[in-house]
Amino acid sequence: MVDMHGRGQWSRRSFLTATAAASVTLAACARDSSVVVPNNAIADAEARRPHSGRTVSATLTADRARVDLGGTVAETVSYNGTVPGPLVRASVGDELAVTVRNRLDRTTSVHWHGIALRNDMDGASPATPDIVAGSDFTYRFSVPHPGTYWAHPHTGLDADTGLYFPVIVDDPNEPGSYDAEWVVMLDDWTDGVGSSPAQIYDGLRNSPGGHNMPGMDMPGMSGMGTVPGVGGAGTSTLLGGDAGDVSYPYYMVNGRIPQAPSTFRVKPGHRVRIRLINSGSDTAFRVALAGHKLTVTHTDGFAVVPTDVDAVLIGMGERYDVVVTAGDGVFPLVAAAEGKNASARALLVSGSGTPPATDYVPPELQGRVGTVATFAAAPGAALPKARADADLPAELGGGMMNYDWSINGMPFSTTRPLEVHQGQRITLSFRNTSMMWHPMHLHGHTFEVLTADGRPGARKDTVIVLPMQQLRVTFDADNPGEWMLHCHNTYHQEAGMMTSLNYIG
Incomplete structure (x- = not known):
């Protein structure tokens, strides 16, 4: 396909035109994955979403860059x-029209993480074709739910x-x-300052036993057969053991290293909504604001009690999303890289004072730590009560010895998709047989996390x-298409821990 400017690309119009037959078949090469969706099902789902009549437009250029991290x-x-x-930024019911200009030397995409959007705009192949090098693509879709979301590629290790x-x-x-509102993006960083993601992945794949083998190097060290960055992560009780596979040179808040933190200024007594987003690839963060309690109001966009x-x-x-009432002074927001003996930080400034040392550890980090089990969906965010139609x-x-990760015993290249029918209430039963924790993400839907006794918890x-945990979630199959389900550890996903959720019949 080419657009009006002659650049090779798929637009939403051309995608729909090319598939305007009795049904739409989406298939990926080299794996058993095919989903048949009636040709009007995606459009019908889009029509049921709220529509304000407004369009929010933006242009993003993906390209090489020299970025000052502080x-x-x-x-x-x-x-x-x-x-x-x-x-x-948009409001509920607005249409987003975001043109992505791919000036990289490889294909790319933009996945709209957490947004229950139309399947052909999800930014994950094969539902949305990847954007080839040198071409442009416009993602166009309405946004049905308020909340804090983010976007990133769904191609290789680019996350x-x-x-x-x-x-x-x-x-x-x-x-x-x-x-006031403070958007806080947390990240673990190596690209351009340490081993590249490709080098780290090769090190994980090619080092027998991975980071648990004696002699694996810490970041910045070198040795025979080892890759700086692979290994060095410790353990975490909150994560059930091993904290991660990679020890990064830097951990950042809003693109700044701890030695040169970003600053957010407010007046004493102001209520501040802080939107916390973990955009990292291998790191959980334990986040606290020195001298303050956090009132958690939302998780993954949906309100909690x-x-x-x-x-x-x-x-x-x-x-x-958390709300704090600002004190008077200079307060570090510290995001401890869980189990990795390092942290990221930013500063909340509401008065005079001197920031504490970069390695300052707020006592709040050792206080009551909120996890998914701590929260329950607010009444307006809870799913309607219903009996499950299917349990998937x-x-x-998988494990570190061969660095092979899987869902239901198979890597993504040979996965057997999970299958649902439109309108079903689905229970998805995770059973982690590995010795590593996994942040599992479902595209196109939100689910309600069930407690051990089956009661509804937070919506995420x-x-x-x-x-070794068993965890059940439940969701409504109300968004037809082919959707990815995967671990959001970039390296686990690339090594196979991904499958698809397919609407059939």
Whole structure:
């Protein structure tokens, strides 16, 4: 396909035209995955979403860039030359029209993480064709739910680069119960300053026993047969053991290293809504604001019963909205890289004072830490009560010896998709048989996390499944297409821990 400017690309119109037969068949090469969707099903689902009549437009250029991380310059890839990329903001029912200009030397995509959008705009192949090098593509879809979201590529290891940006969807009817808003993107960083993601992946794949073998190097060290960055992560009780596969040179808040933190200024007594987004690839963060309690109000975009904690644990892909009442002074927001003996930080400044040392550890980090089990969906966010029509298994397997990860015993290249019918209430049963924790993310849907006794908990799209844990979630199959279900550890996903959820019949 070519657009009006002669560039090779798929537009939404051309995609729909090419598939305007009695049915749409989406298939991926080299794996058993085929889904048949009636040709009007995706359009019908889009029509049922709210529509304001407004369009929010933006242009993002994915290209090589030199990015200043705070005195350290990284040669990386980014959107519009910044890390994070520019904020995309809309209101419920608005149409987003975001043109992505791919100026990389490889294919790319933009996945709209957490947004229950139309399947052919999801940004994950094969539902949306990847954007080839040198071409442009316009993602066009309505946003049905308010909340804190973000976007990133769904191609190879590019999620562990500077290609990410926040997406905020406002609810015009939400009461304004805060005076200021702070969007906080957390990241673990290696690209352009340490081993490349490809080198790290090769090291994980080619080092027998992975990071658990004696002699694996810490970042910045070198040795025979080892890759700097592979290994060095410790353990975490909150994560059930091993904290991760990669020890990064830097951990950042909003693209800044701890030695040169970003600053957010407010007045004392102001209520501040902090939108926390973990865009990292291998790191959970334990986040606290020194001298403050956090009132958690939302997770993954959906309201929870407001709950006070000292800190929150955020896995890759998760988001938490918290509200604080600003004290008077200079307060570090510290995101401890869980189990990795390092941290990222930013500063909340509401008065005079001197920031504490870079290695300052707020006592709140050792207080009450909110995890998914701490929260329950607010009444307006809970799913309607219904009996499940189907129970789908998702066994999470694999390990470090061969660095092979799988769902239901198979890597993505040979996966047997999970199958649902339109209108079903589905229970998805995760069983983690591995010794590693996995943040599991479902595209195109939100699910309700069930407690051990079957009661509904928080409503999310990404949830941490601990080693040897069984965890059930439930959702409505109301968004037809082919959707990815995968671990949001970039390296686990690339090594096979992904399958698809297919609508059939």
